[in-house]
Amino acid sequence: DSGVTQTPKHLITATGQRVTLRCSPRSGDLSVYWYQQSLDQGLQFLIHYYNGEERAKGNILERFSAQQFPDLHSELNLSSLELGDSALYFCASRAGTVNTGELFFGEGSRLTVL
Amino acid sequence: AQSVTQLGSHVSVSEGALVLLRCNYSSSVPPYLFWYVQYPNQGLQLLLKYTTGATLVKGINGFEAEFKKSETSFHLTKPSAHMSDAAEYFCAVSENDMRFGAGTRLTVKP
Numbered sequence: 001d002s003g004v005t006q007t008p009k010h011l012i013t014a015t016g017q018r019v020t021l022r023c024s025p026r027s028g029d030l031s032v033y034w035y036q037q038s039l040d041q042g043l044q045f046l047i048h049y050y051n052g053e054e055r056a057k058g059n060i061l062e063r064f065s066a067q068q069f070p071d072l073h074s075e076l077n078l079s080s081l082e083l084g085d086s087a088l089y090f091c092a093s094r095a096g097t098v099n100t101g102e103l104f105f106g107e108g109s110r111l112t113v114l
Numbered sequence: 115a116q117s118v119t120q121l122g123s124h125v126s127v128s129e130g131a132l133v134l135l136r137c138n139y140s141s142s143v144p145p146y147l148f149w150y151v152q153y154p155n156q157g158l159q160l161l162l163k164y165t166t167g168a169t170l171v172k173g174i175n176g177f178e179a180e181f182k183k184s185e186t187s188f189h190l191t192k193p194s195a196h197m198s199d200a201a202e203y204f205c206a207v208s209e210n211d212m213r214f215g216a217g218t219r220l221t222v223k224p
Contacts, residue, residue, distance in 0.1 A: 002157060033211065042216040043158075043204060056211045090157060092212075099146050099208040100165040105157035 003027065006091050006106035014114055018079040021109045025072055025093030031055075032074040033094070033103060034066055038087040049074055050096075081113045116141045116207045120215035128223045133177075133192040135218045137205030140186065146208040147188040149179055152217075153201045161203075164188060175199070195222045 003026035013019055025032050034046040036059075045058035049068035060066075063081075068074040078085060088110050092103035121136040139145050146165050150158040162173025169181040175198075179190045188205060200222045205215040 002159070004157070035214075043214040045211055045213055048211045058211070058213075092158075099210075099212075100163070102148065102160045102163060103158075103212055105150075105159070107155075107157045 002104040004106035010110050012112045021076040023074045023091030029093035031094040033092045035090040036087045086113045116209040118205045118207050118215040120218050124219045126221040127195045133195045135190040137188045139207045148206040149190050150204045151201050
């Protein structure tokens with residue numbers, strides 16, 4: 001158990017809809033990262049938050065947004081969903097922003113868009 | 115900008131054989147390098163990491179990796195494969211954030 005909790009584990013929805021994925025980091029970790037894993041694109045970095053502030057953006061679509069709340073949990077919002085958004089979405093946390101620290105991953109939220 | 119390239123999306127070895135998974139990196143600063151493993155239906159977990167110091171790094175489950183600056187490589191090895199090693203392996207580089215390679219799926223044949 002990594003200590004990172006993601007909900008829901010599975011989600012099936014239709015094109016055009018909006019979903020919210022939730023992540024609770026390990027106790028005390030201030031950094032939260034979101035990744036998208038799909039068969040054709042591998043593990044893509046989406047966004048990084050540190051203590052409530054956005055620190056870095058990767059390949060995140062404009063239809064997607066995220067935030068980190070004062071209690072440090074984070075949400076990833078996906079809107080106007082397309083078939084190609086079907087993927088496994090991972091959240092990971094790290095104690096700070098020090099680049100030597102490992103990321104601890106949740107078990108992921110599997111999104112299926114029909 | 116940081117990036118990693120994993121050579122070979124699939125590697126198949128026999129049980130007891132040497133495992134070699136290749137990773138080359140690109141980084142504008144001294145790199146911090148990681149190997150993660152992903153078992154089916156699970157998240158990624160850390161195998162080992164290189165930050166500074168000794169270039170040969172030992173990790174969990176008998177894996178090790180050697181940082182070679184001149185070759186910009188960080189290959190993962192294990193002397194003797196076990197059936198339980200079958201999984202997806204990811205190399206990663208950490209600069210401002212952590213970027214992963216495309217992954218290598220390891221199959222172990224009995």
